Amino acid sequence: MTDSNSPSDHRVRVAARQARIRMAGAVGAALIALLLAWSAGPLFPEPLFDRYQRLHPRPIPATRVLIVRIDAESLRTLGPWPWPRSYLAALTDRLREGGAAAVGYDILFAEADPSQPQRFADAFPDLSAAARAEVARLRPLDETFAQAAARVPAVVARTGIADTAVEAFGPAAALSVEARFVPAPPSTIEAFPRAAGNVEAIEFAAAGAGIINGEPDRDGVTRGPPMVARLAGQPTPGFALELARVALGRETIETGGGAVAVGGHRIPVAPDGRARLWFGTLPDGAEVSAVNVLRQPRTAQAYKDRIVLIGPASVGLGDVRTTPLGRPQFGVRIHAQAVDAVLTGGWLARPAWALPAEWGLGIGLALIAIAGFPRWGAARSSLVSFGVSAAIFAGSWAAFVGWQLLLDPVRPVLIGFVTGVAITIADFVETGRAARHLRESALASQGEMKAARDIQQAMLPDRAHLAGLDPRLDLDAWLEPAQLIGGDLYDAFRMTDGRVAFLIGDVTGKGASAALFMAVSKALAHSWLRRGGLPLDLAMFALNAELAIDSLVEVTMLCGIIDPATGAVDLVNAGHENPWVVRADGRVEALAMEGGLPLCTLPGVTYPLEHAQLAPGEGLVFITDGVREAQNGSGGFFGSERTHDVLAGWRPDESAHDITGRLVEAVRAFEAGTPPSDDLTVVVLRYRG
Numbered sequence: 001m002t003d004s005n006s007p008s009d010h011r012v013r014v015a016a017r018q019a020r021i022r023m024a025g026a027v028g029a030a031l032i033a034l035l036l037a038w039s040a041g042p043l044f045p046e047p048l049f050d051r052y053q054r055l056h057p058r059p060i061p062a063t064r065v066l067i068v069r070i071d072a073e074s075l076r077t078l079g080p081w082p083w084p085r086s087y088l089a090a091l092t093d094r095l096r097e098g099g100a101a102a103v104g105y106d107i108l109f110a111e112a113d114p115s116q117p118q119r120f121a122d123a124f125p126d127l128s129a130a131a132r133a134e135v136a137r138l139r140p141l142d143e144t145f146a147q148a149a150a151r152v153p154a155v156v157a158r159t160g161i162a163d164t165a166v167e168a169f170g171p172a173a174a175l176s177v178e179a180r181f182v183p184a185p186p187s188t189i190e191a192f193p194r195a196a197g198n199v200e201a202i203e204f205a206a207a208g209a210g211i212i213n214g215e216p217d218r219d220g221v222t223r224g225p226p227m228v229a230r231l232a233g234q235p236t237p238g239f240a241l242e243l244a245r246v247a248l249g250r251e252t253i254e255t256g257g258g259a260v261a262v263g264g265h266r267i268p269v270a271p272d273g274r275a276r277l278w279f280g281t282l283p284d285g286a287e288v289s290a291v292n293v294l295r296q297p298r299t300a301q302a303y304k305d306r307i308v309l310i311g312p313a314s315v316g317l318g319d320v321r322t323t324p325l326g327r328p329q330f331g332v333r334i335h336a337q338a339v340d341a342v343l344t345g346g347w348l349a350r351p352a353w354a355l356p357a358e359w360g361l362g363i364g365l366a367l368i369a370i371a372g373f374p375r376w377g378a379a380r381s382s383l384v385s386f387g388v389s390a391a392i393f394a395g396s397w398a399a400f401v402g403w404q405l406l407l408d409p410v411r412p413v414l415i416g417f418v419t420g421v422a423i424t425i426a427d428f429v430e431t432g433r434a435a436r437h438l439r440e441s442a443l444a445s446q447g448e449m450k451a452a453r454d455i456q457q458a459m460l461p462d463r464a465h466l467a468g469l470d471p472r473l474d475l476d477a478w479l480e481p482a483q484l485i486g487g488d489l490y491d492a493f494r495m496t497d498g499r500v501a502f503l504i505g506d507v508t509g510k511g512a513s514a515a516l517f518m519a520v521s522k523a524l525a526h527s528w529l530r531r532g533g534l535p536l537d538l539a540m541f542a543l544n545a546e547l548a549i550d551s552l553v554e555v556t557m558l559c560g561i562i563d564p565a566t567g568a569v570d571l572v573n574a575g576h577e578n579p580w581v582v583r584a585d586g587r588v589e590a591l592a593m594e595g596g597l598p599l600c601t602l603p604g605v606t607y608p609l610e611h612a613q614l615a616p617g618e619g620l621v622f623i624t625d626g627v628r629e630a631q632n633g634s635g636g637f638f639g640s641e642r643t644h645d646v647l648a649g650w651r652p653d654e655s656a657h658d659i660t661g662r663l664v665e666a667v668r669a670f671e672a673g674t675p676p677s678d679d680l681t682v683v684v685l686r687y688r689g
Contacts, residue, residue: 045406045408045410045411046217046219046221048408048409048410049400049406049408050221050324050325050326052397052406053279053324053325053348054324054325054326056401057278057279057280057325058278058280058341058346059280060280060281060337060344060346061283062283063282063286063340063344064101064247064305064306064307064343065282065286065306065307065308065309065336065337065339065340065343066100066287066306066308066309067282067286067308067313067332067333068095068287068288068289068293068308068309068310068311069287069288069289069311069312069314069332070311070313070314070317071289071313071314072315073289073291074291075314075317077291078290078291078294081312081317082114084113084115084141085109085115085141085145086115086141086145087294088105088145088148089144089145089147089148089149090148090294091293091294091310092145092152092154093148093151094293094294094296095152095293095308096152098301098302098303099301099302099303099304099306100152100303100304100305100306100307101153101247101305101306101307102152102153102155102207102243102307102308103149103152103308103309103310104157104210104239104242104243104307104308104309104310104339105154105155105156105157105309105311106157106212106239106309106310106311106312106331106335107157107310107311107312108157108158108196108198108212109142109145109156109198110196110197110198111199112140112142112199113140113142113145115141116140116141116142140201142201142202143201145201145202146202146204146205147205149206150205153207153208154205154246155206155207155208155209155210155242155246156198156208156209157198157209157210157211157212157239158175158195158196158197158198158209158210158211158212158231158236159195159196159212159213160190160191160192160194160195160196160211160213160229161192161193161196162192175195175197175203175209175231175232175234177209177234177235177236177237178207178251179208179237179242179251179252179253180251180252180253181252181253181254181255182252182253182254183255184255185228185230185235185255185273186255186271188271188272188273189228189229189235189271189272189273190226190229190230190272190274191230192213192229192230192231192232193232194232195234197209207246208237208242208246209236210236210238210239210240210241210242210243211226211229211236211237211238211239212238212239213229214226214238214274214321214331214334216321216322220322221323221324222322222329222334223276223277223323223324224274224275224276224277224338224347225238225274225275225277225334225335225338226272226273226274227240227241227260227267227273227274227275228241228253228255228273237253238275238338239335240335240338240339240341241253241262241267241338241342243307243309243335244307244342244343245262245263247307248262248263248265250263258271258351258352262342265342265343265345267341267342267347268347268349270350275341275347276347276348276349276406277337277338277341277346277347277348278341278346278347278348278404279323279324279337280337280346282333282336282340286336307339309335310332311330311331311332312332313330313332319331321334348400348405348406349404349405350405350406350407351405354405354406354408357407358407358408358411358412359411359412359415362411362413362414362415362416363415364412365388365412365413365416366415366416366419368384368388368416369381369385369416369419369420369423370419370423373420373423373424377542377546378545378546378548378549379541379542379546380542381420381424382545382603385416385420388416389413389416392409393409395407395409396408396409424549459489459519459522459523460477460489460490460522461477461491461492461493463476463478463657467656469493469494469500470494470500471688472564472687472688472689473500473562473564473685473686473687473688474619474655474656474684474686474687475492475500475502475656475683475684475685475686476655476656476657476659476660477490477492477504477660477681477682477683478660478661478680478681478682479679479680479681480626480664480676480679480681481510481515481679482510482675482676482677482678482679482680483510485514486510486514487506487507487509487514487515487517487518487679488504488506488507488518488624488626488680488681489503489504489506489507489518489521489522489681490502490503490504490505490681490683491503491525491526492683493526493529493530495529495530495561498564498565499562499563499564500562500564501529501530501560501561502559502560502561502562502622502683502685503529503557503558503559504557504623504681504683505518505521505522505555505556505557505558505576506556506557506576506625506626507521507553507554507555508553508554508555508598509553510678510679513553514553517551517555521547521555524543524546524547525559528540528542528543529559529561535609536559536560536561536570536571536572537606537607537608537609539559540559540574540599540607541605541606541607543599544574544599544600544605545603545604547600548599548600548601548602549603551600553600554575554598554599554600554601555574555598555600556574556577556598556599556624557575557576557598557599558571558572558574558576558577558579558622559571559572560572560620562614562685562687564687567613567614567615567616567687568611568613568614569611569612569613569620570611571593571609571610571611571612572596572607572608572610573594573595573596573607574596574598574599574607575596575598575599575601576622576624577623577624577625578590578591578592578593578595579593579620579621580620580621580622580623580644580647581612581618581619581620582619582621582647582648582650582686583615583618584616584617584618584652586648586650586651587648588647588648588650590640591620593610594608595607595608596608614687616687616688616689617686617687617689618686618687619650619656619684619685619686619687620685621647621659621663621682621684621685622682622683622684622685623681623682623683624678624680624681625678626667626676626677626678626679626680626681627643627667627682628640628643629678630671630677630678631671631677632674633672633673633674638666638667638671642666643663646662647663649662656684656685656686657684659684660682660684664680664682667680
């Protein structure tokens, strides 16, 4: 019993093959989805979003915020840190006198000033009783600083302690919170079971207090400060938010809807209460050294309506953090940018719908790949994949630049890509299985080499068919493999628009593998050339893309289309021998062509469309390298000169069949019985007009 070859059986086999390919794509999409869900975590798109910020940092042309740096110059002038708090009191008074709207201290005053009068007296036991009494009457420096802070709206820092085993430093009792939250923040905000604040006098004098923790993400990058957290059970604003609230003269912080708001300024926050800052560079004039503030005249209004942050900005003194811009930043500068962003809007938002939309888009791409790839072929599938991926990345970038939205393009593209890879692999496996089935069937019935030769010869149009394609053309061809089967090919057929297409090709190698790939190449070339409306150069591009998917060999090919009405010829050469032109008067010349690389060399190669014009009586002769490289017993080659001489004898009354036979006979006579070194193929076309 033999296998059925009916059209209905063929359709069933094709449908089953496509179903297996689609199933493989679905499995691939499911696997990548599980892999992303298991391993990616919340930091999956962060490197790309950080690159967006480096490409387009936030523009900050002007700002109300001012940083007073405790920098190297200040330390050299006033002495090492910590300073006596009388210095900070003087600094605060100068800022108040200069018109500052609010002053925030990015410093934790958890312990009493070491320069307390009693400690000073104890350090000098030789002081007289009168001197000791005079020192004891001095006001503690913490009170001096607290009084200065009370004269200006001041905000102090607090920090949360997550590890209950760590002993809190400084006052660890419940600390009062001046800000009022309406409504209460959600339970998802970051919570610290213990809190550390400042000495009692400073806490009491401050107009507000905010948390400064802001730990970096798992990759060590700080992407934004907390806007609200829970310290020792109490909702507490972030340091930047609290400083803005005090400067604006507001009592209430609104929460809800994935954001916090103060005085009409809305800040999008994540469920844990953190905001994502769009980083930039503060403009000139946004920083000043602490020692320079102290040098200012008391009457100067240099800080009118400025929101001032005092904090360390010296290596080895302040906390240094890495930001998405890739540059280490002192913590006080991050807080300063956050205060400016509260007032002017400089936040990045990752909306709640972003993750479902990314997954949905990825699943949609996977479904498109599953449905389309088995039908489209490699070239169209590649173009669609590239175009869709480029559009998704462009949309993500546009959302960032235009609306400060963070939408991840990698997740959906990766899901679609893996699905496409799974389908491609499945298609390759199925194609290989079909090829093996075809080969095994042929070998089982007639023997491996004989069956392959029969299949190969059956695929080539016979000479009678070529001669009858069009009465205005005289077309003939001949193919002799060097072995029982070979890798040369040719074809010619009439197109629906009346023109005649023809091709000649040579697969690298010999034997069964070359013959098999010759059959695939010939069939695909025939298919692409027959597609109406597709220019010849694009057909060759698509053919190359499809053949290059899983090929380990190369194919030289020359394709042409002739219009029998005019003699106009379109040609595309993929690394093949240039054709010969025989003029009506007997002149013979090689047709110079630009051409391109052989097929299967690279998948994205383009090929130029070239032209020739035949007058009545003129002809084109196409050969493979089995003609020029034919060898005799002495190792000599037939060569181009002998080819030219044979063609030069083509008389007007001779047919294409005659010149084909004469050229083949000349090659075999030259070989003089030497076994052929390569397949020999000749295609001859004469235009009758």
